Amino acid sequence: MTTSLFEIVDKPIDVEKVRQKVTDRNAGAITVFIGTVREMTKGKKTLHLEYQAYPSMAVKMFEQISKEIQEKWSEAKVAITHRVGHLDISDIAVVIAVSSPHRKIAYEANEYAIDRIKQIVPIWKKEYWEDGTEWIGDQLENVPYPKGNPSI
Amino acid sequence: MINILLFAHLQEIIGESKLCVDQSDRTIGQIKEWMEIQYPQVNLQHVMTAVNEEFATDTTVVKQGDTIAFIPPISGG
Numbered sequence: 001m002t003t004s005l006f007e008i009v010d011k012p013i014d015v016e017k018v019r020q021k022v023t024d025r026n027a028g029a030i031t032v033f034i035g036t037v038r039e040m041t042k043g044k045k046t047l048h049l050e051y052q053a054y055p056s057m058a059v060k061m062f063e064q065i066s067k068e069i070q071e072k073w074s075e076a077k078v079a080i081t082h083r084v085g086h087l088d089i090s091d092i093a094v095v096i097a098v099s100s101p102h103r104k105i106a107y108e109a110n111e112y113a114i115d116r117i118k119q120i121v122p123i124w125k126k127e128y129w130e131d132g133t134e135w136i137g138d139q140l141e142n143v144p145y146p147k148g149n150p151s152i
Numbered sequence: 153m154i155n156i157l158l159f160a161h162l163q164e165i166i167g168e169s170k171l172c173v174d175q176s177d178r179t180i181g182q183i184k185e186w187m188e189i190q191y192p193q194v195n196l197q198h199v200m201t202a203v204n205e206e207f208a209t210d211t212t213v214v215k216q217g218d219t220i221a222f223i224p225p226i227s228g229g
Contacts, residue, residue: 035229052159052163053228054159057202094229117228118226123226123227123228124226135161137161137225
């Protein structure tokens with residue numbers, strides 16, 4: 001059984017196990033963010049998703065995010081697990097747990113982590129709709145680039 | 153030789169997840185241009201690149217044995 005704080009997995013995520021990784025006797029708060037697969041996006045119905053990652057680099061980027069959090073909030077402790085492969089509606093795609101002595105930092109650092117995941121972690125999702133499929137292409141998560149030609 | 157990792161739509165367009173090519177001692181920018189000639193259906197202009205799992209720029213020089221990854225805009229979370 002792995003005890004790594006940062007993981008890419010291809011099986012359902014056990015939320016409680018991610019939470020347990022950040023338990024600390026000096027923690028007075030743990031925030032747990034659970035990112036799930038949404039059915040409706042701007043009126044369009046998602047049937048299911050496929051996530052793909054560059055796993056070794058993704059874990060490195062999780063570690064970088066953790067380092068950034070440590071620099072901003074030295075007492076925060078972070079664990080992140082992201083799932084890849086086929087996910088159905090309401091499945092859990094990502095779990096971020098942050099512990100800290102007081103709740104404010106736990107909330108702030110957790111939001112920082114998901115924001116940074118969407119900026120720097122090499123993970124992609126492919127939407128499966130009733131009328132087709134598309135790799136979703138930008139860090140704001142809703143603009144498809146069918147020709148591989150995004151604008152940053 | 154260098155390894156090139158492909159993800160998401162790039163992997164589907166090219167039909168491979170990994171290429172091994174003789175493009176060492178060239179910059180990322182030059183390799184991108186070469187890729188676009190080899191695969192005219194691919195546009196790498198706005199695709200980020202990592203060398204050995206670290207983000208790199210178009211001026212980064214790739215050495216023998218390096219692994220580069222073309223990182224299309226991401227959509228995790």
